[in-house]
Amino acid sequence: MKIVYLDNNATTRVDPEVFEEMRPYFCELYGNPSSMHTFGGQVARKLDEARGRLAALLGADETEIVFTSCGTESDSTAIRGTLEAYPEKRHIVTSRVEHPAVLSLCRHLVKQGYEVTELGVDRQGMIDLDELREVVTDRTAIVSLMWANNETGTIFPIEEAARIVKERGAVLHTDAVQVVGKLPINLADSAIDMLALSGHKLHAPKGIGALFVRRGTRVRPFLLGGHQERGRRAGTENTPSIIGLGKAAELAAEHMEEEQTRVQRLRDRLERALLETVPRTRLNGHPTERLPNTANISFEFVEGEAILLMLSDLGICASSGSACTSGSLQPSHVLRAMGVPFTAAHGSIRFSLSRFNTAEEIDFTIAKVPAVIERLREISPFWKRRDDPALATVDYSVGLDNT
Numbered sequence: 001m002k003i004v005y006l007d008n009n010a011t012t013r014v015d016p017e018v019f020e021e022m023r024p025y026f027c028e029l030y031g032n033p034s035s036m037h038t039f040g041g042q043v044a045r046k047l048d049e050a051r052g053r054l055a056a057l058l059g060a061d062e063t064e065i066v067f068t069s070c071g072t073e074s075d076s077t078a079i080r081g082t083l084e085a086y087p088e089k090r091h092i093v094t095s096r097v098e099h100p101a102v103l104s105l106c107r108h109l110v111k112q113g114y115e116v117t118e119l120g121v122d123r124q125g126m127i128d129l130d131e132l133r134e135v136v137t138d139r140t141a142i143v144s145l146m147w148a149n150n151e152t153g154t155i156f157p158i159e160e161a162a163r164i165v166k167e168r169g170a171v172l173h174t175d176a177v178q179v180v181g182k183l184p185i186n187l188a189d190s191a192i193d194m195l196a197l198s199g200h201k202l203h204a205p206k207g208i209g210a211l212f213v214r215r216g217t218r219v220r221p222f223l224l225g226g227h228q229e230r231g232r233r234a235g236t237e238n239t240p241s242i243i244g245l246g247k248a249a250e251l252a253a254e255h256m257e258e259e260q261t262r263v264q265r266l267r268d269r270l271e272r273a274l275l276e277t278v279p280r281t282r283l284n285g286h287p288t289e290r291l292p293n294t295a296n297i298s299f300e301f302v303e304g305e306a307i308l309l310m311l312s313d314l315g316i317c318a319s320s321g322s323a324c325t326s327g328s329l330q331p332s333h334v335l336r337a338m339g340v341p342f343t344a345a346h347g348s349i350r351f352s353l354s355r356f357n358t359a360e361e362i363d364f365t366i367a368k369v370p371a372v373i374e375r376l377r378e379i380s381p382f383w384k385r386r387d388d389p390a391l392a393t394v395d396y397s398v399g400l401d402n403t
């Protein structure tokens with residue numbers, strides 16, 4: 001069965017060119033880049049090249065790039081490392097729609113005595129910068145706001161947020177895991193202090209990430225040990241993956257325009273067709289301030305998991321906004337924070353594209369989804385009661401504090 005992969009915000013295919021770039025660094029050029037011999041030295045030079053390639057994609061300086069094991073580690077390093085560097089400041093600001101890499105950590109830090117302010121979002125998933133202005137004080141150590149949301153694609157006005165935070169003397173960290181490779185970034189001309197990214201979202205392998213740390217930013221290392229990464233992240237470097245991430249960054253720059261033209265057009269076509277042909281559907285996320293590859297659509301009165309399973313049987317891979325996979329029957333914390341009604345949040349599906357998707361795949365998906373929804377609605381007790389006003393008032397805010 002042919003796979004139509006529309007789950008690229010979960011992870012992406014490793015670009016074959018990335019894989020080829022990595023290949024020699026497993027069995028042939030396996031030296032340790034910290035070794036004195038030239039065998040290791042040639043790997044060190046290749047790491048420098050990868051650092052330069054990633055820095056170029058971000059508009060950063062090579063010395064501002066710290067390689068990590070993933071986006072989660074980058075987020076943790078930024079937040080914990082800042083708190084350690086400013087022990088007198090015990091306040092953190094974040095948003096209610098962050099990825100668990102940030103939100104779970106912040107909620108854990110509350111238990112350790114930190115004060116955390118979670119900014120709410122409006123119905124399109126957008127934060128309010130006036131609220132940010134009000135909550136950041138001289139006691140705030142760090143503000144951690146994602147650049148774009150992984151579930152809805154909504155893009156926060158991160159540069160404006162960064163300027164507000166800087167004026168108040170706090171550190172601005174952004175989880176840009178979903179942005180790097182999809183939108184142009186120029187950190188040379190930016191107030192952002194730290195930025196987290198993850199290789200597997202931009203066609204590099206899983207298990208490699210990076211943290212941009214602006215020169216002069218105070219942040220304590222998360223992993224202590226050897227002197228790798230200029231003492232900012234100990235541990236022998238994951239050389240093949242770093243080299244792969246460097247290549248992926250170079251390719252991302254080459255394909256950036258395609259993300260905003262061809263990929264976005266495919267996304268728009270899919271989105272429009274589903275919203276027009278399937279009754280009782282809604283788009284979750286900002287209509288314009290949104291990643292070019294992401295469409296989150298609610299099919300009211302059906303279970304997202306059921307939709308996913310039926311799509312999976314057809315070879316179509318998408319993702320549900322529901323947290324059922326984590327053992328909870330609550331719909332996604334992001335959609336709940338946006339006030340998406342219960343009956344819509346449960347049936348939300350995220351389609352996320354990449355440059356590897358084709359028009360034929362989108363046509364196939366457009367042809368298959370309506371029948372899947374129709375079949376599920378035939379057996380849905382909620383669909384039969386779709387005009388019952390009682391359904392609209394179901395209280396699903398219970399457990400809002402659990403991601």
Ligand code: PLP
Pocket residue numbers: 009010069070071072073099101146148149150175177178198199200207209
């Ligand atoms: N932040 C966002 C917005 C993400 O989408 C993800 C992954 O889904 C992460 C952080 C975590 O990245 P990683 O899987 O590399 O730890």
